[in-house]
Amino acid sequence: MYDIIIIGAGPAGLTAALYALRANKTVLLIEKATFGGQITFSPKIENYPGFEAVDGNALADSFFEQVTAQGAEFELEEATAIIDNGATKTVVTDCGEHEAKAVIIATGAKHRMLGAGNEENFAGNGISFCAVCDGAFYKEKTVAVVGGGNTAVQDAIYLSKLAKKVYLVHRRNEFRAEKRVTDGLSACPNIELVLDSVPVECLGDASLSALKVKNKFTEEERILPVDGVFVAIGQEPNNAAFRELVDLDPSGFIVADESCRTKNPAVFVAGDCRTKAVRQLVTAGADGGVAAIAACGYIDSENVKVG
């Protein structure tokens, strides 16, 4: 029996473990793939406080070593369900079952991919999912943004202040983004709209040099010479397994309050997997700390009396 089981060992889960361990709780971290989560795909992070630039894997290693030194236990397993036994919760995985007084879900999210040829070869090396994180690498260069929602249009406007030219590629001829957002496009002469078009292939040798797009109606192909492509077609959370115990919003993110509490008093949520406006390293870490403190408070309260 653990005090807290944390599902997902990305920045949110690892930070939650740090706070819970320092509050003298026993912690099991369950991770299905890579300790460190999404940042292990980023070769260079320039917006994490304390580092001018840091490799994502190096940062993940230091998070991991810090919680290991504090006594966290780890299992490389995939959580498939949480069973509510009343005073305790059972986390079911592909390898067995683990029991705890409280659970923190920190399963993150995956960015939707373009579905274009060669994109895996350029992920983190020309293809980015975050204009705020990586925009500065493209000063005076040419980039494409793919998507039609608020994020895509805001990213294009943001990047137009840094890049020489921005192509905004969207599969429809109208944006899903709100009018107040699209209104900003008219003040950005270096944004070219490429509408009714979908990306078909990422081109380049060592680094990305162009994006091939196809018009959905005319089938005409066009090669956009770009140094970078920003993919803004949404994120997919990994929360379906937990929908019995927590509320999900229409996009599948877990609904929680400011203290990262879900509707179940013993289940907390941290990081990119919850409904929130900003999905970044610092907000994931902040959630981890907040969720852990809330979970410790729950365990220490009169409510948890385990026989």
Ligand SMILES: Cc1cc2nc3c(=O)[nH]c(=O)nc-3n(C[C@H](O)[C@H](O)[C@H](O)COP(=O)(O)OP(=O)(O)OC[C@H]3O[C@@H](n4cnc5c(N)ncnc54)[C@H](O)[C@@H]3O)c2cc1C
């Ligand atoms: C290429 C790239 C570059 C980025 N660059 C930056 C940047 O420069 N600055 C910045 O602030 N942010 C950046 N981000 C975003 C940042 O990495 C995320 O906001 C952050 O990692 C979210 O942390 P998290 O712990 O909530 O989720 P994640 O990092 O997604 O971690 C969740 C973990 O949970 C695991 N998991 C999921 N489901 C289960 C399950 N059922 N059982 C067990 N384990 C499970 C996953 O395998 C994963 O390891 C970048 C993201 C990417 C992809």
